[in-house]
Amino acid sequence: MQANGRSIGQSRWRWAAWAGLILFALIQILPSALSSQTGGGTALSRDEAKRQALLIASERFGISADRVDRVLLVHTSNSKAVGYFSKEELLSRYQQEWEPNYPTDVYRADLVLAAGEGTLTLMLQMHSGQLVGWKDESGTHPAAGASQSDKRSFMDKAMAYASFFGVRAADWEPAEQGAPGTAVFHSRKSALGEARVRLEVQVPPGYEPASSAFPRWQGGSVTYAIEIPGDFTAYVEDQTRLSSRLNAIGFIxxxxxxxxxxxxxxxxxxxxxxxxxxxxxxxxxxxxxxxxxxxxxxxxxxxxxxxxxxxxxxxxxxxxxxxxxxxxxxxxxxxxxxxxxxxxxxxxxxxxxxxxxxxxxxxxxxxxxxxxxxxxxxxxxxxxxxxxxxxxxxxxxxxxxxxxxxxxxxxxxxxxxxxxxxxxxxxxxxxxxxxxxxxxxxxxxxxxxxxxxxxxxxxxxxxxxxxxxxxxxxxxxxxxxxxxxxxxxxxxxxxxxxxxxxxxxxxxxxxxxxxxxxxxxxxxxxxxxxxxxxxxxxxxxxxxxxxxxxxxxxxxxxxxxxxxxxxx
Structure with missing residues (x-):
């Protein structure tokens, strides 16, 4: 074989190529294949995720498909949590214990409703299509916060509201009252390293648990977050700023x-x-x-x-x-x-x-x-x-x-x-x-x-x-x-x-x-x-x-x- 007039030893380069391919398979492919066996399997396609979002909107929120003007679907990821689990070698445990219900990566479906009714955002587990969180993006003002003496009843009200949307009350313990109208809970599941799961419930104005009517979603939300150590968050943010400077000075x-x-x-x-x-x-x-x-x-x-x-x-x-x-x-x-x-x-x-x-x-x-x-x-x-x-x-x-x-x-x-x-x-x-x-x-x-x-x-x-x-x-x-x-x-x-x-x-x-x-x-x-x-x-x-x-x-x-x- 010739290249630019130079003879190439066929055998030497062929063996080097095979060695490189084997190293790639052993170092990069094999670990990924083993890791994927503990993951969630086949992910939903974008079209499947949109159909699942419309189905959930109809069954859980009473929003028929003809009321939805469009569905904006994106994949979002908690990059810092993924980085923390990766650094601490906790990805396998995360995939087995947390990913089904508290995934770092979700399909976010923004359902823009017709006639200016607002926008409902659903968070879906990417493999099962399960609803793992939602919020009202219409800008409706939340209810006022409770006083300290009423904190317990407010937290009970918030958990009752979340239960209507599939949250198991036994999985959570009250933590604190957050922003106005928002209650914060922590998962009873054991932590992964120093990471733990937080549930935030925003109660809409006028909600009463005793009411027999299905609660309104406008002004409410039920979302979770994975809390990671503050020093790790600070490290990632410092590295991100450094990479931005290096990119500007060293590349652009x-x-x-x-x-x-x-x-x-x-x-x-x-x-x-x-x-x-x-x-x-x-x-x-x-x-x-x-x-x-x-x-x-x-x-x-x-x-x-x-x-x-x-x-x-x-x-x-x-x-x-x-x-x-x-x-x-x-x-x-x-x-x-x-x-x-x-x-x-x-x-x-x-x-x-x-x-x-x-x-x-x-x-x-x-x-x-x-x-x-x-x-x-x-x-x-x-x-x-x-x-x-x-x-x-x-x-x-x-x-x-x-x-x-x-x-x-x-x-x-x-x-x-x-x-x-x-x-x-x-x-x-x-x-x-x-x-x-x-x-x-x-x-x-x-x-x-x-x-x-x-x-x-x-x-x-x-x-x-x-x-x-x-x-x-x-x-x-x-x-x-x-x-x-x-x-x-x-x-x-x-x-x-x-x-x-x-x-x-x-x-x-x-x-x-x-x-x-x-x-x-x-x-x-x-x-x-x-x-x-x-x-x-x-x-x-x-x-x-x-x-x-x-x-x-x-x-x-x-x-x-x-x-x-x-x-x-």
Whole structure:
């Protein structure tokens, strides 16, 4: 097999790929599979959850389906609780003891009623569809709080109200009177570590337990929360602020500078490249990410809700528009990085990206795809070892992020588009252009100091150093994920970035793009399978084979375009 004119030992790379795949299965797949056996099984689809919400509204609240104008469904998650259980290795106990009735993750169904009757919000267990909480979002004022002498009767009244909606009084003990008209109870179940469950009941004005009428839901609520230690909450909040600063200083600012540099070098190296380079990649990135953005509208709504803001349509529209603007800028950055990077590498005497007009372009794509799968398996194994080391070395742990979950996607299978967007944009921006830029500066600087071209060994060292800045910028772009400590992803991705850079120099741009896409496709397919949504398994398997399918389609199209046309 050939790549950029270099012979590759088939056996060595094949064995490395198999080793990487086995490590990935043992370190990441097997623990997830064992954990899923103690979970709730198959999750409700979004359509099933909406139907269940309407059924509960009719049976429990007397709201017929014709009174509901629309149902806004999002998956929400108590990220801090998930992080606490993960850090303290309590996830298995949580799944067995608490998840059926007090889940950290729920479907939140906002039933917007017609004729301005208000909004009823239902919280559903994601696997059983059981009602685990509800509240009135219409803004009705709650009843006034009780005096200290009347506290016991008020707490009894609140529990009687909650019992109408399925709460078992024997499971709870009175704790305190909260906000006006709200009673707080604690679960009698044993704590998990230092975590415990709190029930909050808001009693509507005029409610009397002795009344034979079914109680009104307007102005009331029955919700629960998982209380975790204050020091853990403070730690997560500090880490979140740190990750925001690292993302702004280490990713956003440097990438704005790189964007400007990409435009500059696309112009100054135009004799070594073509402005048609990168149009296809940038277009695929833009179209795929636009489709992904509209598919993630429920996730964007969840993001707004997490910020404590009302997820109304005008605000959500603003978030969508701003997201699309960022996508357009990233597509432009990808385009200029492709042109500028191609010009820089060609001017340095390296050809890392074949052209469509090359006679063997189709064959190069297929070879790069095959290389990409092997490299992806190696990367999966290396990443698994790094993650294992970080878990045992610095205590890395992961929380949840509902804004990126497949439960918040209109069509969960479109998650696979993100693998293509990341593989194209990140490899072209951070590796193809980023490494070329810093290498040209370092080698050019060495040439001025020495008065000659640096030697082969010196050039190799300078190339290695050139991989570090763009790899670091790329890593800082991932610190906003719910992984703690915030710097753990920086360590992981700087090391991964060095491997990606080495692979690009050895096998070419197309090989690392295929490797990145394949790696992300495996990770996303794994997420889809363990999320438990119906139909995700075959789609995930298809996503893993999709890079190969695309490569052979390109090969077939190029072969057809290269066929000589008959005379006449």
């Amino acid at each position: 600012v440097p990438h704005l500078v790189l964007f400007v540099m990409a435009i500059v070098y696309a112009g100054t190296r135009r004799k070594h490249t073509s402005f048609r380079r990168g149009i296809g990649f940038a277009s695929v990135f833009f179209l795929f990410y636009v489709a992904f953005t509209f598919n993630m509208i429920p996730g964007l709504r969840a993001q707004v809700l997490e910020e404590g803001l009302p997820a109304d349509d005008p605000l959500l529209t603003g978030v969508i528009v701003s997201t699309l603007i960022v996508v357009a800028v990233m597509a432009a950055f990808t385009y200029f990085s492709a042109v500028g990077g191609d010009g820089l590498w060609n001017s340095m005497g390296r050809s890392l990206w074949p052209r469509w007009r090359d006679r063997g372009f189709g064959d190069s794509v297929v070879v790069s795809m095959k290389q990409g799968y092997k490299l992806a398996f190696i990367l999966m194994g290396v990443q698994s070892v790094i993650l294992l080391g970080l878990q045992h070395g610095i205590g890395m742990f992961q929380a949840s992020d509902a804004t990126q979950s497949t439960y918040n996607m209109t069509y969960p299978w479109l998650l696979l588009l993100l693998a293509w967007c990341a593989g194209i944009s990140e490899e072209i921006q951070s590796r193809f252009f980023g490494i070329a830029l810093f290498r040209s500066w370092l080698v050019g600087g060495a040439k001025k100091v020495l008065g000659r071209e640096p030697g082969k060994r010196s050039a190799a060292v300078l190339t290695l150093i050139a991989m570090l800045p763009p790899g670091l910028f790329w890593a800082f772009g991932h610190v906003s994920y719910a992984v703690y400590p915030a710097y753990s992803r920086v360590i992981e991705l700087v090391l991964m970035g060095l491997l990606f850079g080495w692979f690009m120099l050895r096998f070419g741009l197309l090989a690392v793009i295929f490797a990145h896409i394949t790696l992300d496709s495996f990770l996303m397919a794994t997420q889809m399978v363990f999320d438990g949504l119906p139909g995700n398994l075959p789609v995930g398997i298809l996503g893993i084979f999709l890079p190969a399918i695309v490569a052979y389609v390109i090969w077939w199209l190029h072969r057809g375009a290269a066929q000589p046309r008959p005379a006449g």
